[in-house]
Amino acid sequence: MNKNKSTEALLVASDEKRDKKIYQAGFIPGWIGEGGLKPEPIHEFNACSWSWHKGKKLLHSAAKSIDSRVAERRNIRMANTANQKRTTLNTIHTSYQMVAPGEFARAHRHTVNAGRLILESSGAFTTLNGEKVYMEPNDIILTPNWVWHGLGNDNEELGAFWVDFLDDPLVSSLKTIFFEVRDEDYEAMEENHDSPYHIKWRDLDKELENLDSGVDESHGHRIKLDTTSIPSMDLFMERFDDKMKTRAIKSTANHIFVCVEGSGSTQVEDTSFPWERGDVVAVPSWKSFSHHSSVKSTLLEITDQPLMELLGWYRSSV
Ligand SMILES: [Fe+2]
Structure with a gap:
């Protein structure tokens, strides 16, 4: 007999009567089943990607049958391909969302931190604590913990679309979700051209071009x-030159990438995920990844790295 096996058998002798008594008293024997500690993290979520081309078509058809009063819920969730998951990763979730032409949804607030990367908008706005902020393509709007936010679209012909990103899987697992809804008078509302929650693409683009x-x-x-x-x-905004291949990174942080412009692919271990404008790639923690641009391209990177750093669990292979 293998020496290890015989040692294990000696250490955990089989005794059904003993184990039954433990179960009956409301405990579970710690020596049965897998232990909780592993040498390295094993992620139950898969690396996966979603197509904006497909998402936009699906949202267009949903616009006809979902009432404008609940337009804030007209989103399609990027559910991970791992079994029975409803979220993108275990700490961050993403969805595609649409506001239809001439539509105004009620406002709400929640303890979940969120943001939106605008894919298409010509006259659509988010309200932030009672002020209107108009959104342009590639702008980012943050809707932090407990900030009131509503949405509307002055454009009578064109819908607006964006990628929502939220920490709701994390907040949900910590059992700290609160949520409220209210009606707002959008017509009477002041416009804010300089909201601290509005990150304008024209500023980001200029900054990326002028980086020293x-x-x-x-x-x-x-x-x-x-x-x-x-x-x-x-x-982060990351801009790659034409045909650039980045050095692979592996870390304990989750990552989500949204293609803002250009085209290319993200290699996650053995799988390549192609992307073009609006597509989303999710990379679970402790999986090695690198990007490969086909042309000059820009990706929005969303990561829970600050959490890992705060708690002392951030590790990286580079
Ligand atoms: Fe929200």
Whole structure:
């Protein structure tokens, strides 16, 4: 007999009577089944991707049958392909959302921190604590913990679309979700051109073009966005030159990438996920990934790295 097996048998002698008594008293024997500690993290979520081309078509058809009063719920969830998951990853979730032409949804607030990357908008707005903020393509709007936000679209012909990103899987697992709804008078509302929660694409694009620092081989040309109001997530814009291949990274942080412009692919271990504008790629923690641009491209990076750092669990292979 194998020496290890005989040692194990000696250490955990089989005794059904003993185990039955333990179960009957409301306990579980710690020596039965798998232990909780592993040498390295094993992620139950898969790396996966979603197509904006498909998402937009599906939202268009949903616009006809979902009442405008609940337009804030007209979203299609990017559920992970791992068995029975309803969220994208275990701490961050993403959805595609639409507001139909001429539509105004009620406002709400929640303890979940969230943000939206605008894919299409020509006259659509988010209300933030009672002020209107108009959104342009590639802008980012943050809707932090307990900030009132509503949405509407002055454009009578064109819908508006965006990618929502939220920390709701995390807040849900911590049992700290609160949610409220209210009606707002959007017509009487003041416009805010300089909201601290509005990150404008024209500023980001200019900053990326004028970066003094050279190319970071893991991230391309990269800037960190001001997201102090949503402490569970960091956001970055990464710009890659034509046909750039980044150095692979592996870390204990979750990552979600949204293609803002260009095209290319993200290699996650053995699988390549192609992307073009609006597509989303989810990379669970402790899986090695790298990006490969076909043309000059920009990705929005969303990560829970600040949480891992705060709690002392951030580890990285680079
Ligand atoms: Fe919300």
